[in-house]
Amino acid sequence: MTRLALISDIHSNFKAFEAFLAYLEEHPVDGVVCLGDYVTDGPYPLRTLEMLYEMQRRLPCYVIRGNREEYLLDNRDNHEGWKPSSSNGTLYYTLGQMREGDMAFLESLPSEREVCVEGCPALYICHGTPGRVRGNMYMEEGLREAVMGELPYSCLLGGHSHHQEIFRWEGKEGYKTYINPGSLGFCIDGQGRRGQFAMLTGDSQGWKAKLLSIPYDVEGYLQAFQESGVDGIGRTLNKAVKKSLVTGVNYFFHAVLAMEERARELGLSSASQVPEEEWGKLEARFGL
Numbered sequence: 001m002t003r004l005a006l007i008s009d010i011h012s013n014f015k016a017f018e019a020f021l022a023y024l025e026e027h028p029v030d031g032v033v034c035l036g037d038y039v040t041d042g043p044y045p046l047r048t049l050e051m052l053y054e055m056q057r058r059l060p061c062y063v064i065r066g067n068r069e070e071y072l073l074d075n076r077d078n079h080e081g082w083k084p085s086s087s088n089g090t091l092y093y094t095l096g097q098m099r100e101g102d103m104a105f106l107e108s109l110p111s112e113r114e115v116c117v118e119g120c121p122a123l124y125i126c127h128g129t130p131g132r133v134r135g136n137m138y139m140e141e142g143l144r145e146a147v148m149g150e151l152p153y154s155c156l157l158g159g160h161s162h163h164q165e166i167f168r169w170e171g172k173e174g175y176k177t178y179i180n181p182g183s184l185g186f187c188i189d190g191q192g193r194r195g196q197f198a199m200l201t202g203d204s205q206g207w208k209a210k211l212l213s214i215p216y217d218v219e220g221y222l223q224a225f226q227e228s229g230v231d232g233i234g235r236t237l238n239k240a241v242k243k244s245l246v247t248g249v250n251y252f253f254h255a256v257l258a259m260e261e262r263a264r265e266l267g268l269s270s271a272s273q274v275p276e277e278e279w280g281k282l283e284a285r286f287g288l
Contacts, residue, residue, distance in 0.1 A: 002117050003028075006181040006198040006209070008035035008127070008159025009066070012042030012094070013185025013245075015224075016195035017051050019216035020184055024059075029199070032059055033115065035159035036066020036127040040094045041186065041241055041252070042221075043228035048185075049102055065109040066127040066160065067134045072098065073107055086236035086279035087259070087272040093233045114153075120202035124153040128160040137178065138163040145169065148176045155179065155207050162188045162250070164196050164211045179209045186241070192248035193218045218245060236279040239288035251286055258282055 005024060010017055024032075038052060039045035055061060065073075072095055075082065082092035111133050112126035129135030129147050137144050138161035148156065148169035156178045164182035168175055182189070182196030189196065194213040201208050222242055225231045231238055240251040259271040262278055282288070 002030050002120055002200075002202045004117070004200040004202070005029045005032045006035070006157060006179065006200055007032065007184045008181050008197075009037040009162055009183035010039070010048055010185040011037055011068070011183070012039045012045045012048050013195070013216075013221060014042075014044060014047035014051060015218070015221040016185045016216045017048055019195055019214050020197060021051065021055065023214055027199070030060065031117070032061045033123075033125055033157060033200075034061060034063040035125060035157065035181070036064050036109075036133075037068040037159065038066070040068040040071065041090055041237075043224040043230045045094045045097050046099075046102070049105075053105075062113070062115045062125065063109055064113060064125055064127060065106060065111055065133075069106045069109065070111075070133060073103065076103060081272075084233045084235075085272070086234070086276060087270075087274065090230060090234035090238060090241075093230050115157075117202060119204055121154050121204075121206055123155050123157055123207065124151065125157040128158060130156075134160065136161050137167075137180065138165070144178060148178060151176055157181075159183070162186060164189070164198070164213075166209055166211065177207070177209075179207075181211065182213070186244065186252075187213065188244060188248055188250040188253075189213065190248045192244070192246045194248075221245070235276070236283055236288065239283060240286065243286075243288055251288065255282060255286060255288075258285075 082088040115123040127133045144167055154176050158180055162183040165180045167178040181198035184195045184197050187194050187196050195216050196213045199210045240255040243251045259274050263271050263274050
């Protein structure tokens with residue numbers, strides 16, 4: 001029997017990552033599958049990356065990139081003009097923290113891949129969906145069925161949606177399973193203050209999954225926003241992230257949608273062009 005841990009969407013939450021690694025000390029595994037979005041949206045991104053590097057030295061790890069890594073790689077010269085602001089300030093902060101070796105590591109990661117473990121059926125892993133790093137199996141109607149119908153594997157592991165789920169699809173070739181571990185660092189379960197992941201057990205007959213969540217030092221992580229200086233750089237969206245962490249409600253996503261709508265109302269091409277005073281009004285509206 002093979003045991004694999006499955007994580008996704010840490011988003012620089014090094015405190016949640018610490019709690020996960022402590023869990024592994026008590027519940028040993030044969031390897032860890034990591035589905036991307038390791039950094040951005042929080043303080044001290046290098047703490048998360050250093051823990052990831054150390055975990056790779058200690059355990060077999062199957063690591064791919066997510067859309068946040070692609071943002072950083074696509075904008076490594078900051079041609080998009082990220083700056084201290086409510087719209088992209090934390091991306092600007094994260095990009096400034098990255099060392100040359102960190103960017104090379106992110107660039108070396110595939111966006112999806114096959115995972116073969118001796119004695120078990122092959123797995124396929126991606127961040128969103130195969131071929132679409134931002135594909136959202138939870139929000140896009142009919143996408144699960146379409147993806148699973150075309151999948152040439154019995155089991156697909158994906159993240160991105162921050163929604164824990166195990167979806168079984170039955171087709172002509174039998175059952176296929178999609179497993180999403182939720183988000184380790186940005187849990188939107190409606191409760192907050194927890195990190196989500198999954199544990200897989202596999203043998204020649206297939207894979208089984210158990211969805212888990214654990215508490216972590218949320219207060220310590222929130223304090224790091226101020227200590228690191230990122231609060232003054234990321235502004236409104238940082239406040240949305242912090243409220244999301246303690247409530248489990250995705251204020252970050254709702255804030256982005258609201259400001260994209262406001263940009264359209266103002267005749268602007270993107271939320272990054274919306275004046276800061278409009279973001280301030282959003283803070284009052286959402287109680288940030």
